[in-house]
Amino acid sequence: MLQLFKASPKNESGIRKVVQPSSPVASDKQNDQKLSPRFKDRKNHNQLLLKDQIVTVVERYLIQDENIDPENMTEVRIGQRGGFGRVYEFVNSENKQMYAAKIIDKQTLQKLRKKQKIQSEIQLHKRLEHPNIVKFEHFFEDEENVYMVLELCQNQTLADLLRRRQFLSEFETRYYIKQIISALKYLHNAPLRILHRDLKLGNIFLDSKMQVKLGDFGLATQLIQDNDLKQSICGTPNYMAPELIMAIGDSQTNDLKLCGYSFAADIWAVGVIMYSLVCGRPPFETPVVEETYKKIKKVNYIFPTEEQRKRMGLSPLSYEFMDLITLILQKDPRMRPSLDQIQSHSFFTSKYIIPAELPQYTLTQAPSKEFISHFKNDQLKKPDQIKKSPRNNLVILAQQSKTPELIFNLEFLEENLELKRLELELIDESLLVQRWADYTKKYGIGYKLTNNTYSVLFNDHTSISQSIEQQSNQMFSYCSVQTKDKKQEIQEYSIQSCPKILEKKMTLLRSFQKYLQQMELQTMLVPSYLDIRENVKNLKDIHVIQTFQGDKCMLFMMSNQQIQSHFNDNSMIIIDKKRKIGVFFSPKHPKVPYSFYINNPEEIKKIKPSAYKRYQIIQEYEKSSFQQYNEAKLQQLITAAIRQGEFYKRTQYTRVGWNQDNGYEYWIFNSKGNQQKRHYD
Structure with missing residues (x-):
């Protein structure tokens, strides 16, 4: 009964x-x-x-x-x-x-x-x-x-928890997100293949033991195959993925590839939930739903700055957290990581072990430092191990679970991991120009690098520098003009026995140094995590070999085949000719760089239009600076030739160019009026 x-x-x-x-x-x-x-x-x-x-x-x-x-x-x-x-x-x-x-x-x-x-x-x-x-x-x-x-889940939802606490620590967020991912892996994998479609803080419950319980399957749907695409529009605005919002307009085209969405929409929501827990509000939240949709479609969001969080009594956001959020919140769903890849990200594997349970008092206050200290991870990977591991992990993952979704994404992910590896190498081998003072009309340009080295690049293309170590030892370095074998001779001198020919340049270095030190309180011109690099080895010989001042940015050509461009809006791009990649630092996301291959401009334009526009400016300025540099070099050579009696007029050269095999090419006339061809490497 x-x-x-x-x-x-x-x-x-x-x-x-x-x-x-x-x-x-x-x-x-x-x-x-x-x-x-x-x-x-x-x-x-x-x-x-x-x-x-x-x-x-x-x-x-x-x-x-x-x-x-x-x-x-x-x-x-x-x-x-x-x-x-x-x-x-x-x-x-x-x-x-x-x-x-x-x-x-x-x-x-x-x-x-x-x-x-x-x-x-x-x-x-x-x-x-x-x-x-x-x-x-x-x-x-x-x-x-x-x-x-x-x-029954006695401890309500994550939305209730966030209302009481306002912000959660990254330590707690790892705990909750790990369990959300576990539930989603169960739903997404065969034979269920269930897409939740309404993942949000209000649908994630906590039981009496503080365990996550995913609920409310009112909008859930089941896919027949892993690569099926759904087209119906549903969900909560703040958590909806771009492809889901774009389906509203694109569905009229009857093109499933354009207007469909799949499991990646749930993965997007995981990124929004992560951001919301740590930052206190969804990344795209606005008072007007239409504006929220616009921001989502453009992936327009910012991270709270270190200063903003400090005012609220919060610790700065970690690089690992911002990097993972940036990887998840990708406009192209194919570029988002899988649940397995999210779980293996350094945000989850470094610093702390994730506890099996959080204490009940964390419903109203942050976990104590004493509690967190029990979960410190003492077996962190060394930097070189981190660089080598992603590709191997991906191969193992592909062998263990050859799902259609993974096969579909494998090509994109391999390319992304290789790009990430090159980005880490580039950052490790970079010394950035932090501050500078431009007096090229009279002397040259003085600058400070991020290893606290002060230098001056003079108008005659020589340079003088003094590192923090050299300052303590009363030494300095002098770099002569580039020689025919494309090398610049760097010699070290004692200040006490400074050659007379260099005394004036040493005095100018001191003047520039004093002036730049007065700028110390100004806003940093580089991301803060790259600001201090005093202990980095094998970078002491990196210096500026050429500069170009445009109306939109300042270019620095470095001796390690890099071009550093500082834009007026405090964004920055590093172009690495050796690795053929670029790294874009946005003022909105200063700690999370965007990397790209410089030989694929259309891809940059599609994924990051702001980086593409700046890259075009750099290319334009680079051509101008190269021509300017050629003319200046040629003028020096002609002046020297006139002094030796080879010319009767300074204007008797025809043109200057660049030959990949031979270097600089220029044509001149001798005193008899016969044309001669010369090369300068």
Whole structure:
């Protein structure tokens, strides 16, 4: 015999009492006598009545009346309101068993689409069994409502937690995201292939042991194959992926490739949840939904600066956190990492071991430093191991799980990992111009590098420099003009025995140094994590060999085949000719660089238009600076030739150019008027 219960209105004390409903009790025969005609059409209790449509569901309501007495179900507390109904807390006072009941008023189920959503939610949810997914217990219905009995999560949702705490630490975020990923891997993998489509803080619950429980499958859908694409528009605006929003307009083209979306939409939502927990609000949140959509489609978001977080009493965002967020929030869904790759990112594998459980007090306050100290990871990878590991891990991953999604993404991911490796190499081998003072009209340009070396590049293309170590030893370095074998001789001198010819240049170095030190309090011109590099070895000989001042940026050509460009808006691009890559530092994301191959400008234009525009400016300025440099060099040579009597007029040369095989080419006339060809390497 079945026994059903429903919540009655609140009494004077504000506590609801459970009473027997007028819905089916005892046997089917009794039901037929008590129910209205539209209920008589039901064959058994496996059938869920939605208005005049009968939907058959496999599972019966299994709670027997000998196990639950209505008189013991005395306290019912209202929980949150969902898209289709309210959630109540049912307490059995005899055995203290507690449930959550989602109660949906049938008056809200007049439209067929809403009926189908409830049907889909029940059919999908009751199949799921995972430690990080809310357990579906039973369902039933009466004349007024549909009831879904679920596992109770006493500690509410991550949305409630964030409202109380405002911000969560990266330590806690790792803990929660790891469990969310575990639930999603279970849903996404065969045979389920379930796409949640409404991942958000309000749908992620916490049980009594602070374990994550993913819930609310009202918008979930099942894919037939891993590479299937969905087209229907649903979800919560702040968490929707660009391809999902773009489907609104692109669906009219009937091109599935343009307007479809798949598992990558859930992965995008994971990135939004991560950002929200640590930064306190979703990355694309605005008061107007249309503006939110615009920001999502452009992937327009910023990280809070170190100064902003300091004012709120928070620690700076780690490079690992910002790097992972940047990898996940990619406009192209194919470029987003898989769940396995997210889990193996350094954000999860370095610094701290993820605890099995967080203490209850973290519901209202941050975990103590003492608690966190127990989970420090003492077995961190060395930098060289980190560089070599990604590609090997990817090969192993491909061998272990050759899913269509992984095969589809493998080419993109391999290229990304190789680009990331080159980026790390570039950063390791870079010394950036931090500050400079341009006096090229008279002397040259003085600058300070990020290893605290002060230098001057003079108009005669020689340079003088003094590192912090040389300052303590009363030494300095002098770099002569480039020789024919394309090398510049760097000699070290003692200040006490400084050659007379260099005394004036040494005096100018001191003047530039004093002037630049007065600029120390100004805003940094490089990302802060590259600011101090005093202990980096094998970088002491890196120096500026040429500069170009444009109206939009300043170019520095370095001796290690790099071009550093500092733009007026404080963005910066490093072009590495040797590796054929570029790294773009945006003022909005100063700690998370965007890397690109310089031989693929169309790809840069597609993925990062702001980087593409700046790269075009650099190319234009580079040509101008090269021509300027050629003319200056040629002028020096002609002046020298005139002094030797080889020319009777300074204007008797025709042109200057560049030959890849021979270097600089120029044509001159001798004193007899005969044309001669010369090379300068």
